[in-house]
Amino acid sequence: MEKIKMKTPLVEMDGDEMTRVIWRMIKDILILPYIDLKTEYYDLGLVHRNETDDKVTIESAEATKKYGVAVKCATITPNAARMDEYELKEMWKSPNGTIRAILDGTVFRTPIIAKGIEPYIPTWTKPITIARHAYGDVYKNTEMRVSEGSMAELKVTDKDGNESLSLIYDFSDSAGIIQGLHNKDKSIEGFARSCFNYAIDTKQDLWFATKDTISKKYDHRFKDIFAEIYEKEYKARFEAVGIEYFYTLIDDAVARVIRSNGGYIWACKNYDGDVMSDMVATAYGSLAMMTSVLVSPDGKYEYEAAHGTVQRHYYKYLKGEKTSTNPVATVFAWTGALRKRGELDSTPSLCEYADKLEKAILDTISEGIMTGDLAAISKLKSKRTVDTETFLIETGRRLSEMYKK
Numbered sequence: 001m002e003k004i005k006m007k008t009p010l011v012e013m014d015g016d017e018m019t020r021v022i023w024r025m026i027k028d029i030l031i032l033p034y035i036d037l038k039t040e041y042y043d044l045g046l047v048h049r050n051e052t053d054d055k056v057t058i059e060s061a062e063a064t065k066k067y068g069v070a071v072k073c074a075t076i077t078p079n080a081a082r083m084d085e086y087e088l089k090e091m092w093k094s095p096n097g098t099i100r101a102i103l104d105g106t107v108f109r110t111p112i113i114a115k116g117i118e119p120y121i122p123t124w125t126k127p128i129t130i131a132r133h134a135y136g137d138v139y140k141n142t143e144m145r146v147s148e149g150s151m152a153e154l155k156v157t158d159k160d161g162n163e164s165l166s167l168i169y170d171f172s173d174s175a176g177i178i179q180g181l182h183n184k185d186k187s188i189e190g191f192a193r194s195c196f197n198y199a200i201d202t203k204q205d206l207w208f209a210t211k212d213t214i215s216k217k218y219d220h221r222f223k224d225i226f227a228e229i230y231e232k233e234y235k236a237r238f239e240a241v242g243i244e245y246f247y248t249l250i251d252d253a254v255a256r257v258i259r260s261n262g263g264y265i266w267a268c269k270n271y272d273g274d275v276m277s278d279m280v281a282t283a284y285g286s287l288a289m290m291t292s293v294l295v296s297p298d299g300k301y302e303y304e305a306a307h308g309t310v311q312r313h314y315y316k317y318l319k320g321e322k323t324s325t326n327p328v329a330t331v332f333a334w335t336g337a338l339r340k341r342g343e344l345d346s347t348p349s350l351c352e353y354a355d356k357l358e359k360a361i362l363d364t365i366s367e368g369i370m371t372g373d374l375a376a377i378s379k380l381k382s383k384r385t386v387d388t389e390t391f392l393i394e395t396g397r398r399l400s401e402m403y404k405k
């Protein structure tokens, strides 16, 4: 077979530990035999981030702005232990945080559903994609403990020096606590546009929910911004694709999500997204089966697995043991990025390759060949736990069969 040609390079961001090992295997076993791979390579492994004073992370984000599509391996976010382990010059920031700040994007997380790995909620036959607004609210709050007899007020000074005051609480009867939150119209607008664009992109309904009946100014602002942007910029396009924008209260949304079959995007305020994404990921089975894509409001895409570098497995690997680390989410990061590249460049053979590779992965699992994390939760009668490389080779065998047909 002649290798598939690419018109525009993909931004490739390499990473750390077990996922870095898997990255190489995926390329060697599943990608390079089929694609004349064109990437602009950035090594975001911690060693190289340290060598470049983390400039490589910024460069990789700038390249994503330029080319529009990136695929990223999981990376270490340094902490005190990593400072010693890697003899770091500084405690470099989380690469995901840096990239997200530059692209100003929203993260969409989608579970991968395979036959034999059934979700805990049996009605969830299709994936639920969660979009978390990763700015402001309680994550950038100011809070205080307040002594009895205090008066707490909210004060805003506008640019002309005018002050507005509002009573929070008169603590004459007890000591207590207060909290100040904020968000920005600009950030909410970017979040809304990323969600509307991704809904059109993936042809799925978009759900959004807040507690606007209780929070009549704060949450209501979110509701209004979404509604205004939808009416002005997206309504016609939603109707053309045959999808819906659906707004409801957060408690109603939670109840409907449980009853639903999945197959939509659920846009969440920051806290809701934090909490609900963990619940949804667990209900679908395994963090190792969760993909993630960062989408900027102007349509740049960065694909990755939702899990980390699987450090515990890496230390086993370093001792020469074979590990049964699940490569599925990382493979789906590649297929997501290659498919998007194919769509943008009108290279249907690339999209077809992505479809085939995803099918080969799902077939391998449903035929009972899987890594240990999945074998532990699979209800299939005959299943075989294999190491990462064997799983990829089995997938490759199915992929090559598909190309022979």
Ligand code: NAP
Pocket: 073, 074, 075, 076, 077, 078, 096, 287, 288, 304, 305, 306, 307, 308, 309, 310, 311, 312, 313, 324, 325, 326, 327, 373
């Ligand atoms: P993790 O790498 O997600 O792994 C936590 C545990 O989850 C593993 O020990 C393993 O459980 C299981 N697991 C995760 N992915 C798996 C896979 N693909 N196959 C099989 N099992 C899997 O989280 P962590 O250990 O807390 O973090 C390790 C490093 O990753 C940290 O340095 C952190 O900063 C980084 N991190 C990066 C990203 C990112 O780049 N997006 C995200 C999160 C964390 P068992 O050990 O029980 O098998």
Ligand code: MG
Pocket: 274, 275, 278
């Ligand atoms: Mg969380």
